Amino acid sequence: MPSSVSLPAFAAPLLTLQWNGGAQASVEEPILEQARALDRFLASIEKRAFRMARIALRHDEDALDSVQDAMLQLARRYGRRPSEEWRPLFYRILQNRIRDCQRRRRVQARIMAWLPGFRSDEESGADEYAAVPDRSPLPAEQLAVDQAMAALERSLAELPGRQQEAFMLRVFEGLDVAQTAAAMGCSEGSVKTHYSRAVHTLREQLGVAW
Amino acid sequence: MNELERKARELFEDSVERLDAGTRSKLTQARNRALEEVSKGAVRRRWIWAPAGGLALAAIIAVVLTWGGPRSGAESGAVALEDLDIVADSENIEMLEDVEFYMWLDDAAPDEHSG
Numbered sequence: 253m254p255s256s257v258s259l260p261a262f263a264a265p266l267l268t269l270q271w272n273g274g275a276q277a278s279v280e281e282p283i284l285e286q287a288r289a290l291d292r293f294l295a296s297i298e299k300r301a302f303r304m305a306r307i308a309l310r311h312d313e314d315a316l317d318s319v320q321d322a323m324l325q326l327a328r329r330y331g332r333r334p335s336e337e338w339r340p341l342f343y344r345i346l347q348n349r350i351r352d353c354q355r356r357r358r359v360q361a362r363i364m365a366w367l368p369g370f371r372s373d374e375e376s377g378a379d380e381y382a383a384v385p386d387r388s389p390l391p392a393e394q395l396a397v398d399q400a401m402a403a404l405e406r407s408l409a410e411l412p413g414r415q416q417e418a419f420m421l422r423v424f425e426g427l428d429v430a431q432t433a434a435a436m437g438c439s440e441g442s443v444k445t446h447y448s449r450a451v452h453t454l455r456e457q458l459g460v461a462w
Numbered sequence: 463m464n465e466l467e468r469k470a471r472e473l474f475e476d477s478v479e480r481l482d483a484g485t486r487s488k489l490t491q492a493r494n495r496a497l498e499e500v501s502k503g504a505v506r507r508r509w510i511w512a513p514a515g516g517l518a519l520a521a522i523i524a525v526v527l528t529w530g531g532p533r534s535g536a537e538s539g540a541v542a543l544e545d546l547d548i549v550a551d552s553e554n555i556e557m558l559e560d561v562e563f564y565m566w567l568d569d570a571a572p573d574e575h576s577g
Binding site: 283286287290291294295298299300302303312316319320323324326327328331397400401404419423424451454455458 | 463464466467469470471473474476477478481485486488489490492493495496497499500501
């Protein structure tokens with residue numbers, strides 16, 4: 253019985269429907285199962301998706317907004333699609349959101365540059381606390397890891413957008429070439445080219461530091 | 463996977479594991495909002511089909527009322543049209559689920575119109 257099963261909060265409206273009759277329970281069960289599957293999927297990728305968006309956008313709130321939009325779009329438009337399709341679809345939506353955000357920032361920067369006394373985020377430092385040394389006591393090993401990650405993030409941020417996408421989807425998310433092509437909306441050949449160039453540039457930039 | 467890729471992946475996974483509690487909480491909230499869309503979508507889909515189901519039931523009841531009762535001639539035609547008008551009225555669509563009520567209406571109608 254529904255009342256004896258522990259379900260997430262989002263299932264409440266479906267439970268309400270089920271009280272209308274036993275026959276409806278069987279009708280709603282696939283929807284509940286779909287919601288549970290989507291919950292598991294999103295929980296499995298949300299943190300990595302956020303970190304990738306954060307690296308691309310270098311802004312916590314923008315990264316969170318992008319991930320949330322991607323989750324909503326996936327649930328609204330593709331929730332009923334087979335779960336095997338969710339990952340490339342989710343990352344395709346997320347990459348589009350990231351690009352939209354970057355485009356919006358460029359337009360805002362161009363407009364604001366006309367205003368007297370305005371300093372763009374980059375000039376004023378979008379992440380003004382990034383340069384502030386962290387006074388919390390960190391073990392030397394963790395500090396080295398943090399510095400290496402910071403160097404990687406800086407190098408990734410300087411890559412052209414498509415190279416950055418290809419590298420993050422292949423290395424961080426572990427998508428294969430075909431899945432990356434689906435997520436990026438381009439051919440597999442383009443993925444290989446973008447990825448190869450990204451690795452080449454990163455090796456040049458990080459070679460000494462790493 | 464070469465050394466650079468392996469190291470990049472390790473660093474990335476480490477940074478994911480050490481995400482702060484505030485960000486994790488916001489991500490969970492975002493996920494729950496997205497999942498609410500699934501349930502809302504299910505409710506919307508259900509109500510999209512409700513009028514169609516109601517009309518189908520109305521058609522069945524209309525057939526029963528027209529040919530099911532012991533009526534004759536023009537009188538039964540007028541009663542049937544009247545019944546059809548009642549069941550087709552969208553304001554009474556919830557009443558369509560009460561089949562017993564319409565069975566009673568079907569039985570009662572000839573008496574009312576014979577007087």
